[in-house]
Amino acid sequence: xxxxxxxxxxAIQKCRELNTFKLIHxxxxxxxxxxxxxxxxxxxDFFAKHVHSETYPCDFLFQVSAKLxxxxxxxxxxxxxxxxxxKLAVLIYRRLVAGGFVPDMYTFPVLVKSCTRFLGVAEGxxxxxxVVKRSFFDDLYVQNGLLHFYGACGQCGSAAKVFxxxxxxxxxxxxxxxxxxxxVGLSSEATALFLEMDxxxxxxxFVTMIVACGRSRNLTxxxxxxxxVFKCGFSARPAVCNSLIDMYVDCERLxxxxxxxxxxDEKDIVSWTSMISGLVHSKFxxxxxxxxxxxxxxxxxxxxxxxxxxxxxxxSLGALDCGRWVHKYIDGCGIRRDVHVGTAMIxxxxxxxxxxxxxxxxxxxxxxxxxxxxALLGGxxxxxxxxxxxxxxERMTETGxxxxxxxxxxxxxxxxxxxxVSEGRRYFHQMVAQCDNVKPGLEHYGCMVDxxxxxxxxxxxxxxxRNMPVRPDVLIWGALLSACRDTGNFKLDQDxxxxxxxxxxxxxxxxxLLSNMYAANKRWDEVKRIRKLMKEKGLxxxxxxxxxEVDQKHHEFFVGDTSHSRFxxxxxxxxxxxxxxxxxxxxx
Numbered sequence: 001x002x003x004x005x006x007x008x009x010x011a012i013q014k015c016r017e018l019n020t021f022k023l024i025h026x027x028x029x030x031x032x033x034x035x036x037x038x039x040x041x042x043x044x045d046f047f048a049k050h051v052h053s054e055t056y057p058c059d060f061l062f063q064v065s066a067k068l069x070x071x072x073x074x075x076x077x078x079x080x081x082x083x084x085x086x087k088l089a090v091l092i093y094r095r096l097v098a099g100g101f102v103p104d105m106y107t108f109p110v111l112v113k114s115c116t117r118f119l120g121v122a123e124g125x126x127x128x129x130x131v132v133k134r135s136f137f138d139d140l141y142v143q144n145g146l147l148h149f150y151g152a153c154g155q156c157g158s159a160a161k162v163f164x165x166x167x168x169x170x171x172x173x174x175x176x177x178x179x180x181x182x183x184v185g186l187s188s189e190a191t192a193l194f195l196e197m198d199x200x201x202x203x204x205x206f207v208t209m210i211v212a213c214g215r216s217r218n219l220t221x222x223x224x225x226x227x228x229v230f231k232c233g234f235s236a237r238p239a240v241c242n243s244l245i246d247m248y249v250d251c252e253r254l255x256x257x258x259x260x261x262x263x264x265d266e267k268d269i270v271s272w273t274s275m276i277s278g279l280v281h282s283k284f285x286x287x288x289x290x291x292x293x294x295x296x297x298x299x300x301x302x303x304x305x306x307x308x309x310x311x312x313x314x315x316s317l318g319a320l321d322c323g324r325w326v327h328k329y330i331d332g333c334g335i336r337r338d339v340h341v342g343t344a345m346i347x348x349x350x351x352x353x354x355x356x357x358x359x360x361x362x363x364x365x366x367x368x369x370x371x372x373x374x375a376l377l378g379g380x381x382x383x384x385x386x387x388x389x390x391x392x393x394e395r396m397t398e399t400g401x402x403x404x405x406x407x408x409x410x411x412x413x414x415x416x417x418x419x420x421v422s423e424g425r426r427y428f429h430q431m432v433a434q435c436d437n438v439k440p441g442l443e444h445y446g447c448m449v450d451x452x453x454x455x456x457x458x459x460x461x462x463x464x465x466r467n468m469p470v471r472p473d474v475l476i477w478g479a480l481l482s483a484c485r486d487t488g489n490f491k492l493d494q495d496x497x498x499x500x501x502x503x504x505x506x507x508x509x510x511x512x513l514l515s516n517m518y519a520a521n522k523r524w525d526e527v528k529r530i531r532k533l534m535k536e537k538g539l540x541x542x543x544x545x546x547x548x549e550v551d552q553k554h555h556e557f558f559v560g561d562t563s564h565s566r567f568x569x570x571x572x573x574x575x576x577x578x579x580x581x582x583x584x585x586x587x588x
Contacts, residue, residue, distance in 0.1 A: 018051055077089050188216070245257045303335075342361065374410055
């Protein structure tokens with residue numbers, strides 16, 4: 001290679017800015033090297049990475065295209081299709097065609113890929129028309145590309161039409177249509193298509209079907225797929241194992257998920273994330289944190305997805321020390337606090353009682369989603385900061401953020417904990433009066449009943465229960481009966497008592513409260529009937545429990561349980577604090 005040519009090629013490879021490339025371009029023209037076949041190949045790689053415009057790259061290729069084949073033009077489209085600006089691939093294609101470029105069988109697959117990446121439905125349909133017009137539709141790669149495109153964009157009808165028109169279908173074709181159905185939630189259609197397959201499924205097919213079983217909670221078919229995976233020799237593939245773990249978690253079979261997880265020879269970040277996130281979502285935060293400790297010992301570095309789940313577990317347990325460690329880790333590793341990480345941190349600090357820290361992180365965020373607001377409001381509500389919650393709620397609406405059902409539940413809970421009856425009424429009626437999709441559900445009615453009952457407004461609470469559009473649940477009846485017990489007012493309207501008598505619940509609390517209410521009115525036959533009913537149902541009151549964090553370890557204690565190894569030591573400490581508090585009260 002000529003020394004000048006070698007130097008210019010090296011300069012293109014090192015180039016990072018368009019202005020610098022234009023200087024190299026000038027040297028290429030003056031030296032006559034610009035028309036060398038090797039130059040366009042180097043140039044298109046630079047364009048795809050560093051030039052966010054279709055004008056200059058196309059003009060450059062046309063200048064050097066006197067004896068070029070279609071390869072550099074296709075390479076340019078492919079570079080943009082795989083890069084950070086896939087939509088530019090379509091714009092470049094249009095400009096090249098307008099300049100005389102004739103696309104071939106290698107052009108359209110990458111063009112369809114670019115449309116898939118930015119979900120350009122209109123652009124993809126235009127490409128489809130060009131494929132048919134130029135008689136490339138019979139090419140299997142083009143057909144599979146169109147199938148994948150329509151499926152990714154949720155256009156299952158168009159995907160099925162392409163599939164039906166195909167004379168030859170391989171496993172990619174079948175998997176493309178199945179994944180399209182799964183993406184839009186048509187799991188039964190995906191299952192039916194899978195059963196019709198006349199080719200051997202591959203790993204992608206099995207992963208897609210496992211995802212479908214998890215989303216539809218179809219455990220029976222999921223187990224069948226698991227058996228097929230084992231039979232076909234794919235059971236050791238990480239993607240398959242991870243999707244199976246997710247499926248068992250979604251189907252609430254944590255024991256199966258943990259067994260599969262423990263059998264993995266190599267656990268990658270996805271494996272750990274699937275298991276830890278599954279435990280958090282299934283309300284096993286203590287187990288999730290224990291598994292997170294095992295992950296750290298294994299040497300796998302956590303990413304922001306798994307750290308978000310760990311923060312949620314810390315929030316559920318009130319594990320402030322562990323949450324602080326995660327916070328420091330995030331900042332120390334330079335992990336960007338996106339909306340998910342930031343919201344999880346706010347939620348953790350707020351639920352752990354560190355309201356000042358939650359407010360500090362919240363105020364640092366320039367962009368606040370409704371989930372971010374909800375995390376702050378929920379924490380304020382939980383710890384009885386009713387006035388602060390109302391202030392932040394008003395600030396939220398002033399900034400243009402639209403409250404959702406979770407927002408209203410948080411503000412109603414704040415009013416309930418702080419005893420703000422008039423404010424609670426106002427927000428509840430505001431929610432009822434709205435014409436959009438934010439309407440009160442069972443939880444919102446439950447908050448209002450609880451608020452009214454705690455304020456002693458039993459008549460208003462009964463009226464609200466009577467006019468509810470949904471059937472009261474155990475929490476609503478529990479709030480009403482607890483208020484009767486606390487106020488000593490056991491006079492409930494007869495229609496409310498009738499509804500209580502016919503209430504079917506699997507929670508012993510409501511029956512115990514109802515029994516106590518009858519006992520207070522000396523209605524012993526009713527007490528006997530309720531106790532008998534509880535015995536027939538096999539209901540027992542669950543003991544209360546508390547979780548205490550000591551040296552980043554979590555200890556759970558149940559009422560009446562003396563089995564803990566340090567029980568005597570803890571009782572002595574509690575007795576000490578009890579005597580100390582009594583002494584303080586006497587002095588005051």
